[in-house]
Amino acid sequence: MAVSELFVKKLGVINVGVPLFYNDLLKQGVEVVNLEWKPPAGGNLQLIAALDQLDKAQDKVAEGNAEAFKRMNEAQPYLEGMGQAKEVIPGMGERMLLHAGPALGWARMSGPVRGAVLGAILYEGWADTPEEAEKMAASEGLITYSPCHEHDTVGPMAGLVSPSMPVFIIKNRTHGNVAYATMNEGLGKVLRFGAYSPEVLSRLKWMEQELYPTLKKGIELSGGIDLKSIIAQMLHMGDEAHNRNKSGTSMFFRIMAPLLLKTEVKRDVVRRCLEFIDSNDHFFLNLSMPTCKAVLDTAVGIPNSTLVTTMTRNGTDFGIRVAGTGRQWFTAPANYVEGLLFPGFTANDCNPDLGDSAITETSGIGGFAMAAAPAIAQFVGGSAADALQFSKQMYLITQGANSMYTIPALDFKGTATGIDVRKVIDLGILPIINTGIAHKEAGVGQVGAGLVRPPMECFEKALLALASNIH
Amino acid sequence: MAVSELFVKKLGVINVGVPLFYNDLLKQGVEVVNLEWKPPAGGNLQLIAALDQLDKAQDKVAEGNAEAFKRMNEAQPYLEGMGQAKEVIPGMGERMLLHAGPALGWARMSGPVRGAVLGAILYEGWADTPEEAEKMAASEGLITYSPCHEHDTVGPMAGLVSPSMPVFIIKNRTHGNVAYATMNEGLGKVLRFGAYSPEVLSRLKWMEQELYPTLKKGIELSGGIDLKSIIAQMLHMGDEAHNRNKSGTSMFFRIMAPLLLKTEVKRDVVRRCLEFIDSNDHFFLNLSMPTCKAVLDTAVGIPNSTLVTTMTRNGTDFGIRVAGTGRQWFTAPANYVEGLLFPGFTANDCNPDLGDSAITETSGIGGFAMAAAPAIAQFVGGSAADALQFSKQMYLITQGANSMYTIPALDFKGTATGIDVRKVIDLGILPIINTGIAHKEAGVGQVGAGLVRPPMECFEKALLALASNIH
Numbered sequence: 005m006a007v008s009e010l011f012v013k014k015l016g017v018i019n020v021g022v023p024l025f026y027n028d029l030l031k032q033g034v035e036v037v038n039l040e041w042k043p044p045a046g047g048n049l050q051l052i053a054a055l056d057q058l059d060k061a062q063d064k065v066a067e068g069n070a071e072a073f074k075r076m077n078e079a080q081p082y083l084e085g086m087g088q089a090k091e092v093i094p095g096m097g098e099r100m101l102l103h104a105g106p107a108l109g110w111a112r113m114s115g116p117v118r119g120a121v122l123g124a125i126l127y128e129g130w131a132d133t134p135e136e137a138e139k140m141a142a143s144e145g146l147i148t149y150s151p152c153h154e155h156d157t158v159g160p161m162a163g164l165v166s167p168s169m170p171v172f173i174i175k176n177r178t179h180g181n182v183a184y185a186t187m188n189e190g191l192g193k194v195l196r197f198g199a200y201s202p203e204v205l206s207r208l209k210w211m212e213q214e215l216y217p218t219l220k221k222g223i224e225l226s227g228g229i230d231l232k233s234i235i236a237q238m239l240h241m242g243d244e245a246h247n248r249n250k251s252g253t254s255m256f257f258r259i260m261a262p263l264l265l266k267t268e269v270k271r272d273v274v275r276r277c278l279e280f281i282d283s284n285d286h287f288f289l290n291l292s293m294p295t296c297k298a299v300l301d302t303a304v305g306i307p308n309s310t311l312v313t314t315m316t317r318n319g320t321d322f323g324i325r326v327a328g329t330g331r332q333w334f335t336a337p338a339n340y341v342e343g344l345l346f347p348g349f350t351a352n353d354c355n356p357d358l359g360d361s362a363i364t365e366t367s368g369i370g371g372f373a374m375a376a377a378p379a380i381a382q383f384v385g386g387s388a389a390d391a392l393q394f395s396k397q398m399y400l401i402t403q404g405a406n407s408m409y410t411i412p413a414l415d416f417k418g419t420a421t422g423i424d425v426r427k428v429i430d431l432g433i434l435p436i437i438n439t440g441i442a443h444k445e446a447g448v449g450q451v452g453a454g455l456v457r458p459p460m461e462c463f464e465k466a467l468l469a470l471a472s473n474i475h
Numbered sequence: 476m477a478v479s480e481l482f483v484k485k486l487g488v489i490n491v492g493v494p495l496f497y498n499d500l501l502k503q504g505v506e507v508v509n510l511e512w513k514p515p516a517g518g519n520l521q522l523i524a525a526l527d528q529l530d531k532a533q534d535k536v537a538e539g540n541a542e543a544f545k546r547m548n549e550a551q552p553y554l555e556g557m558g559q560a561k562e563v564i565p566g567m568g569e570r571m572l573l574h575a576g577p578a579l580g581w582a583r584m585s586g587p588v589r590g591a592v593l594g595a596i597l598y599e600g601w602a603d604t605p606e607e608a609e610k611m612a613a614s615e616g617l618i619t620y621s622p623c624h625e626h627d628t629v630g631p632m633a634g635l636v637s638p639s640m641p642v643f644i645i646k647n648r649t650h651g652n653v654a655y656a657t658m659n660e661g662l663g664k665v666l667r668f669g670a671y672s673p674e675v676l677s678r679l680k681w682m683e684q685e686l687y688p689t690l691k692k693g694i695e696l697s698g699g700i701d702l703k704s705i706i707a708q709m710l711h712m713g714d715e716a717h718n719r720n721k722s723g724t725s726m727f728f729r730i731m732a733p734l735l736l737k738t739e740v741k742r743d744v745v746r747r748c749l750e751f752i753d754s755n756d757h758f759f760l761n762l763s764m765p766t767c768k769a770v771l772d773t774a775v776g777i778p779n780s781t782l783v784t785t786m787t788r789n790g791t792d793f794g795i796r797v798a799g800t801g802r803q804w805f806t807a808p809a810n811y812v813e814g815l816l817f818p819g820f821t822a823n824d825c826n827p828d829l830g831d832s833a834i835t836e837t838s839g840i841g842g843f844a845m846a847a848a849p850a851i852a853q854f855v856g857g858s859a860a861d862a863l864q865f866s867k868q869m870y871l872i873t874q875g876a877n878s879m880y881t882i883p884a885l886d887f888k889g890t891a892t893g894i895d896v897r898k899v900i901d902l903g904i905l906p907i908i909n910t911g912i913a914h915k916e917a918g919v920g921q922v923g924a925g926l927v928r929p930p931m932e933c934f935e936k937a938l939l940a941l942a943s944n945i946h
Contacts, residue, residue, distance in 0.1 A: 012483050240850045241713040241722050242883070251712050254725035258753045261732040265746035275736035282729045378883035379711045388886050412713070412849035413884060415859050 044430050051429055051464060054471035058426055061308065061474045065426075068309030069403050072327045073422045075306075076367070077407040080177045081298035082228035083291060086220040088212075090167035093155050093184050097167075099130070102152040104163025104360040105318025106333045109149060110142045114319035114355050119198025119446020120162035121147075126200055127208050128166050134200065153314055154331070156301065157184040158293045158360035161196035161442055162319070169208075170216035172291060174231065176298040183294035183301065187211055187219075190284040191450065196359075198446035218277045222263035229259060231295040234288075235369060236408050239419070244377035245292040246361055246370030247384070247438050247453060252288030257281050293360060296367035303327040310470050311403055312423040315366045315435065315458055319358035319442070324462045326425055329469050336461035341441045343454010344385040355444040357456050362437045368406045368421030371436040371455065372398045376411045376419075384438050384454045394436045394455075395420065401427040401435065425470060428463045515901045522900055522935060525942035529897055532779065532945045536897075539780030540874050543798045544893045546777075547838070548878040551648045552769035553699040554762060557691040559683075561638035564626050564655050568638075570601070573623040575634025575831040576789025577804045580620060581613045585790035585826050590669025590917020591633035592618075597671055598679050599637050605671065624785055625802070627772065628655040629764045629831035632667035632913055633790070640679075641687035643762060645702065647769040654765035654772065658682055658690075661755040662921065667830075669917035689748045693734035700730060702766040705759075706840060707879050710890070715848035716763040717832055717841030718855070718909050718924060723759030728752050764831060767838035774798040781941050782874055783894040786837045786906065786929055790829035790913070795933045797896055800940050807932035812912045814925010815856040826915040828927050833908045839877045839892030842907040842926065843869045847882045847890075855909050855925045865907045865926075866891065872898040872906065896941060899934045 017036040019026035026038040045051035058065055089096050096102070101124050103117060113121065122137040125147070131137040140146050152159050159165055171184040189207060193199040223229070234255050238244075241251035257278065264274045281287050300313045309327035316323055323335040338356040345351070364370030374380055375395035378388035392413060398420035399405070405418030423435050434457035441452040488507040490497035497509040516522035529536055560567050567573070572595050574588060584592065593608040596618070602608035611617045623630050630636055642655040660678060664670040694700070705726050709715075712722035728749065735745045752758050771784045780798035787794055794806040809827040816822070835841030845851055846866035849859035866882060869891035876889030894906050905928035912923040 237721075242711050250708075251722050251725065254722065254729055257732070258725055258728050261728070262746050262750045262753060265742055265749070271736055271742055275733050278736070279733045282733060381883075382887065388883050412852075412859050416853065 042432055046432055048464075051467060054467045055426060055430060057471040057474065058310065058467075064308040064474060065310055068306050068328055069311050069422065069424065072303035072306045072309040072311045073403045075179065075302040076299050076422060078178050079232075079299040079302050081174045081183070081231050081295045082177055083172055083223060083226075083231055084175045084228050085173040085223055086170055086216060087173055088167070089165050089169045089171050089184070092171065092173060093157055093165070095150075095155050097148050099146065100148040100150055100167065102150055102155055102157055102159070102163065102165035103318060104152060104159050104161065104358065105316045106321050106323030106335045107149070107151050108318050108320055112320050114358070115445045116198030116355055116358060116442040116447075117162045117319050119200055120164040120195050122446070123195045123198070123200030123204060124164045124166040127195075127205050128168055151318075152360055153316060153325075155184075156182055156297070158297045158363050159186060159196065160188070160289055160293065160361045161359040161440065162198055163360050164195055168212060170212055170220075172294060174291070174294040174298050176302065177228075179302045181298060181301050183297035185290045185294040185297075187215065188284060188287045188290040190280075191286065193447065193449060197442050197449040199449060200447060214273055215277050215280060218264060218267070218269045218273055219260065221267040221269060222260050225263045225266055226259065229256075231291055232299075232408050235292060235295060236410070239369070239373055239376040239409055240412055242377050242379055244364075244370055244373040244380055244438070246289070246364040247440065248377045248380050249288040249292060250285040252292060253281065253285050256288050256291065289361070292369070293363050296363040296369070299367050300363065305330040308474055310425045312366055312425060315362040315423075315437070316360045317357040317362065319355050322357060322458050322462055324458065324466060326466045326470060329466065329473055332469060334462045334465040334469065336459035336465075339456050339459060341439055341452075341454040341456040343441060343452050344383070345441070345452035346450070349443070349451040353443050353448075353451050355442040357437075357439065358442050359439065361439065365435055365437045366423065368402070368409055368419040371438040372421075373409065373411060373419045374436075374438060375413045378413075380438060386455075397433060398436065400431055401433050425463050425466045429467050432460075434458055434460060434463070513903055517903055519935075522938060525938045526897060526901060528942040528945065529781065529938075535779040535945060536781055539777050539799055540782050540893065540895065543774035543777045543780040543782045544874045546650065546773035547770050547893060549649050550703075550770040550773050552645045552654065552702050552766045553648055554643055554694055554697075554702055555646045555699050556644040556694055557641055557687060558644055559638070560636050560640045560642050560655070563642065563644060564628055564636070566621075566626050568619050570617065571619040571621055571638065573621055573626055573628055573630065573634065573636035574789060575623060575630050575632065575829065576787045577792050577794030577806045578620070578622050579789050579791055583791050585829070586916045587669030587826055587829060587913040587918075588633045588790050590671055591635040591666050593917070594666045594669070594671030594675060595635045595637040598666075598676050599639055622787075622789075623831055624787055624796075626655070627653055627768070629768045629834050630657060630667065631659070631760055631764065631832045632830040632911065633669055634831050635666060639683060641683055641691075643765060645762070645765040645769050647773065648699075650773045652769060652772050654768035656761045656765040656768075658686065659755060659758045659761040661751075662757065664918065664920060668913050668920040670920060671918060685744055686748050686751060689735060689738070689740045689744055690731065692738040692740060693731050696734045696737055697730065700727075702762055703770075703879050706763060706766060707881070709759075710840070710844055710847040710880055711883055713848050713850055715835075715841055715844040715851055715909070717760070717835040718911065719848045719851050720759040720763060721756040723763060724752065724756050727759050727762065760832065763840070764834050767834040767840070770838050771834065776801040779945055781896045783837055783896060786833040786894075786908070787831045788828040788833065790826050793828060793929050793933055795929065795937060797937045797941060800937065800944055803940060805933045805936040805940065807930035807936075810927050810930060812910055812923075812925040812927040814912060814923050815854070816912070816923035817921070820914070820922040824914050824919075824922050826913040828908075828910065829913050830910065832910065836906055836908050837894065839873070839880055839890040842909040843892075844880065844882060844890045845907075845909060846884045849884075851909060857926075868904060869907065871902055872904050896934050896937045900938050903931075905929055905931060905934070
């Protein structure tokens with residue numbers, strides 16, 4: 005550019021970093037563009053040192069991450085059967101209750117998780133009244149609490165799994181690992197939001213005594229149902245398989261109805277089971293979640309991999325686990341969800357972030373695939389353009405594009421998959437999760453839905469552990 | 476701008492109209508923007524005069540179009556029952572065959588329509604061999620041919636309806652009019668593509684003897700199924716309800732399965748019927764089409780309305796009808812479809828544009844809602860961005876945004892609805908139709924899918940008729 009032009013042309017300003025100058029210039033009517041630059045790792049020297057250490061071992065890290073990503077893409081989870089938790093879930097003890105998120109005892113449990121615990125105790129018949137159940141729940145040692153995630157299991161919201169509950173058995177045919185989840189109860193007053201009224205318990209009993217044996221027989225006749233294929237189709241049918249599961253539920257229904265009619269189960273029972281599934285567009289969520297779990301568990305323990313294998317919340321803490329550090333948890337207090345509340349509720353009614361369902365985002369769907377389900381943007385309080393932006397942003401912090409799950413609105417690009425702790429810290433961009441909001445009191449139920457990000461602290465702790473664990 | 480700046484700044488060029496200058500400047504490396512300006516009505520003086528006449532009566536035209544658009548939005552088509560064509564379709568004669576598109580006799584019928592006619596004659600038992608059937612089909616007077624559209628009926632591709640065929644009965648609960656369509660046979664060798672082999676005929680017989688009475692009983696128990704609501708949901712689930720009907724078929728299946736189990740129909744029969752629906756993602760097309768027909772028929776005969784009520788093709792001619800000119804047809808030779816052919820086929824195999832299914836576009840879905848079904852873009856040979864562009868372009872030639880059908884990717888804007896003949900002529904923009912491509916020989920079946928526009932001649936004829944018919 006000729007120097008002379010500087011004096012005849014209007015000048016523009018680009019502000020880099022601190023927005024103070026930008027805001028001042030804006031006030032003065034100057035044409036100014038703000039570049040949101042931040043120093044890596046927010047300028048935290050300890051974290052920068054850890055990033056440097058991982059950078060020096062970048063070949064090893066790259067090898068680990070490539071292997072983890074490859075396994076995630078190659079996993080083929082099939083619905084292969086059903087069983088009761090006590091019969092099939094590894095390490096399921098006699099008086100054990102599994103819950104969502106990282107480990108916590110009764111003392112630190114939030115309202116909906118406590119309510120679900122009471123419901124599970126009553127459901128199992130370990131106590132006859134909520135008061136008795138509460139004494140038992142709070143006692144030292146009468147009940148053992150353990151995270152679903154430590155038993156190859158995932159559960160939405162409170163995520164309670166008790167020994168008698170029937171669970172889906174999802175087997176990854178490529179690598180042989182298995183994942184489990186209960187059946188979805190529907191909306192309204194349900195155990196996963198901490199409700200334990202007689203209607204909740206009798207529904208759970210019906211699910212155990214009628215729905216479970218029926219579906220079990222149908223699934224056995226199916227020869228196995230390819231769940232990744234269903235999820236891939238869902239992403240072309242407006243679902244992101246976390247907060248929208250309508251097409252998934254419909255496809256599962258289409259598969260099951262003819263199978264159930266091939267069993268010996270009575271016609272009226274078959275009809276009631278189909279009506280129950282038809283009444284709940286979220287029925288497939290409890291198949292989507294263990295599919296993701298079966299995919300991600302294939303990466304647990306891969307040396308030097310910085311990819312996240314678990315993101316989950318127990319309503320008190322948020323916990324993540326990373327491939328290279330195996331079964332170690334990195335936790336921090338859970339955030340509150342920002343979103344739209346149902347009429348009559350205020351921010352004061354909301355429980356902190358809750359549930360194992362963030363396994364969907366960890367696996368590249370849910371919030372990461374919101375561009376495939378723009379209707380969800382309305383539900384959580386945004387526009388279709390926001391949904392597109394969230395899905396695009398996630399490519400910045402992930403290993404690559406999913407080989408199976410694609411987004412039509414991004415011209416069938418694979419969803420952002422394999423959250424890399426290094427990228428999260430380096431760029432300061434946290435994974436996006438879309439999620440339901442539970443009332444903070446047991447049993448009130450869902451009060452809204454919205455978006456939430458994990459606490460950065462989980463990723464900071466994980467980064468430091470990864471850096472000191474290169475081998 | 477100071478004159479001095481003209482000499483220090485780089486100049487850009489905007490070319491308006493004729494692209495000759497634009498192309499020359501491009502070759503010389505000049506920065507140039509081309510504005511695709513065309514004179515109204517392509518400069519045709521007769522058409523411009525007709526536009527002027529309609530412009531002078533613009534209050535009357537606006538009133539007619541507002542009324543037509545209002546009725547389309549207010550129509551509430553419900554699936555209310557089933558019956559055999561001869562019992563329920565108005566004016567269905569004893570040896571009458573209904574076909575897609577505007578009227579035509581045997582002599583001008585294309586291969587797939589002829590094949591379907593032979594199939595229908597054999598199915599009815601009017602002849603025992605294809606040779607006998609052909610003699611009968613070509614004779615003067617043994618068979619009466621009539622357009623589906625003139626009997627409140629629509630049919631995909633050849634659209635053949637013979638007296639014994641069972642049809643869905645769709646009633647518009649707002650205005651009381653009724654529309655009819657046969658059940659979809661599936662893909663592969665099927666009557667609508669002109670196949671008439673024994674397997675095709677025995678499938679049709681099974682549909683008449685087992686599927687029809689079963690579905691009829693289920694539909695009776697339903698109390699009526701709100702089809703506009705299903706289509707509205709489909710647009711949020713990746714379907715545009717013309718070439719993609721997967722979520723619609725799934726939702727219909729979910730509704731029907733429990734109903735069928737409430738009937739007295741034998742369990743194995745129910746299972747076979749459900750398996751048949753499950754085997755064909757296009758099953759819902761034959762419910763989507765009569766829904767659109769029931770909506771559009773409410774506008775037939777509204778004085779001075781320039782909105783299109785019918786677009787359809789018989790494989791030889793394309794025909795349209797317009798609200799203000801009632802039942803009068805405006806026809807021209809049908810175009811060939813541009814798109815993707817299945818492996819092994821060439822352009823030489825393709826039949827011209829065929830079928831009543833363009834009723835979907837006429838009603839604001841199908842090609843007009845492609846932005847809601849980006850997966851269809853791949854199927855017809857384009858990108859998700861193309862799908863978005865097509866849907867946006869259609870607002871330029873329509874009355875307004877549909878009150879019921881919305882597109883998530885356009886932030887839930889209603890689909891472009893109510894094609895205005897004046898706007899089509901004025902802007903030279905034709906409606907976009909996405910469609911299957913039939914082999915030109917009877918019975919080969921579908922050879923591909925693509926995009927097509929109607930011949931401009933249909934709209935030119937309609938405009939002249941409208942201009943001379945203001946009252």
